[in-house]
Amino acid sequence: MDRFLDQFFNVEVMVKYLPDIIDGFWVTLLLAALVIVSGLALGLVLAVIRAFQIRAVNIAIIVFIDLFRALPPLVIIIVGFFGLPFAGIQLSGFFISWLSLSFVLAAFAEEIFWAGITSVNKGQWEASRSTGLGFAETLFEVVLPQAVRMTIPPLTNRTIAITKNTALASVVAVPEMLTVAQTSLAYAANTSPLTLAAIGYLIIFFPLTILSRRIETRFAWKR
Amino acid sequence: MADLPPVIEAHDIHKSFGDFAALKGVNLTVAPQELVFIIGPSGSGKSTLLRCCNLLEMPTRGVVWITGEEITKRGVDINQVRQRIGMVFQSFNLYPHMTALGNVALALRKVKKLDRAEAEERAHAALCRVGLDEKAASYPTELSGGQQQRVAIARAIAMEPAVMLFDEPTSALDPELVGSVLAVMRELRESGMTMVVVSHEMRFARDAADRVVFMDEGLVVEEGTPESMFGAPKSDRLKTFLTSVSGH
Numbered sequence: 213m214d215r216f217l218d219q220f221f222n223v224e225v226m227v228k229y230l231p232d233i234i235d236g237f238w239v240t241l242l243l244a245a246l247v248i249v250s251g252l253a254l255g256l257v258l259a260v261i262r263a264f265q266i267r268a269v270n271i272a273i274i275v276f277i278d279l280f281r282a283l284p285p286l287v288i289i290i291v292g293f294f295g296l297p298f299a300g301i302q303l304s305g306f307f308i309s310w311l312s313l314s315f316v317l318a319a320f321a322e323e324i325f326w327a328g329i330t331s332v333n334k335g336q337w338e339a340s341r342s343t344g345l346g347f348a349e350t351l352f353e354v355v356l357p358q359a360v361r362m363t364i365p366p367l368t369n370r371t372i373a374i375t376k377n378t379a380l381a382s383v384v385a386v387p388e389m390l391t392v393a394q395t396s397l398a399y400a401a402n403t404s405p406l407t408l409a410a411i412g413y414l415i416i417f418f419p420l421t422i423l424s425r426r427i428e429t430r431f432a433w434k435r
Numbered sequence: 436m437a438d439l440p441p442v443i444e445a446h447d448i449h450k451s452f453g454d455f456a457a458l459k460g461v462n463l464t465v466a467p468q469e470l471v472f473i474i475g476p477s478g479s480g481k482s483t484l485l486r487c488c489n490l491l492e493m494p495t496r497g498v499v500w501i502t503g504e505e506i507t508k509r510g511v512d513i514n515q516v517r518q519r520i521g522m523v524f525q526s527f528n529l530y531p532h533m534t535a536l537g538n539v540a541l542a543l544r545k546v547k548k549l550d551r552a553e554a555e556e557r558a559h560a561a562l563c564r565v566g567l568d569e570k571a572a573s574y575p576t577e578l579s580g581g582q583q584q585r586v587a588i589a590r591a592i593a594m595e596p597a598v599m600l601f602d603e604p605t606s607a608l609d610p611e612l613v614g615s616v617l618a619v620m621r622e623l624r625e626s627g628m629t630m631v632v633v634s635h636e637m638r639f640a641r642d643a644a645d646r647v648v649f650m651d652e653g654l655v656v657e658e659g660t661p662e663s664m665f666g667a668p669k670s671d672r673l674k675t676f677l678t679s680v681s682g683h
Contacts, residue, residue, distance in 0.1 A: 338491055339528035339587075343542035343594060344518040353541060357532045 225404040229396040233408045236392030243378045251314040255321025280319035285377045288312040293384040305384030317374045328359030368424035440503035442598045442629045448497035457483040459653040470630045472640040475650035481633040489520040521591030525603040527583040529575040535586045536571040561593035581612030601632040649673045
């Protein structure tokens, strides 16, 4: 037991590496927040565009989402970081990680929003159109508000699963929390920095799950 | 009155879904302030005909005029036309994320472009007409089926349409709730609203309709006054149908 505590909860090691871990925490938090905002926003925009059923556009959207759902995020980040310079585009590891994970989250989110849009009863469209609202007005006023509410639980799951991939940014030298923890772990020959990182992740993701539950209950209506 | 065009004039309406011909050449004329009742067995095309009148279904062939304006030709602003045609559905189709007031006010704000205060004032007035203004702040799930259908009627009449289409408005209701919806429809009728009703409420047809249209297999088989249709049906198919519905 003592050896376990020493390995994972060594106060001396924790105190020493805490400042580094905190620096990494902010990087991870910023990256996660950016990915969530831009990923979900892009996913919603794509789902809305898809609803207009323009054939060529929809094919492009489907190719995009299938590509980013199929490829491992790690591959996307590496290709972006080491491949884009050959095309004359040099972007920072942080920026590439943000872009890559945003695209991955957008791909999954689009599919979830789209499922939500198509699961809204056809009668809702008809009722709204019969009063003279146009297609877009019906989509935004009647269908989307219902679709988004239905999608909150699966969307939260996906968002958390994908946002945890911020740890992958370590491969392109982004000093995010898990990178820092691993480096510290190597220096200290002790896994206590990892414990700090674990706590850091809980601090980031617990509020997210609580928030989604709040939104769920607040917007729920009895069926 | 005589020089006013029919509110609805549908000529030679055909509608096919794939290989299935739901309507095979139907004519329907509805004069101002008339209440036309459409009856017929399920699958006879009554609902499809109704939905062709506001182009929720686009006829495969045929022409529809609403208050003299041809709406089936290209380039017609259908959203503009639909403001003048209220529709009430079998399954109510209230927006579950909005209050009763919100349901009624939506099209007033978005289509009639009224500001929120004026839209809500008119929405309250429409809810008053269906006797549900005290439920203005309730969500659809907090209302009974009959109340939901009356809110749906308020949503349609708030737009001050030239005609109201009712697609089996009481079929989804528990028997004890049917009366409240029929009472609202009767009040509308007495106020001079032009109405087309698809329904199995034969007693209501007998009491309130000016004309009854009997459809079967995508065609109008017989039409006439309620007295002649129910009292002295001519065609065998109408006789059979009336026997089958009076059976329960």
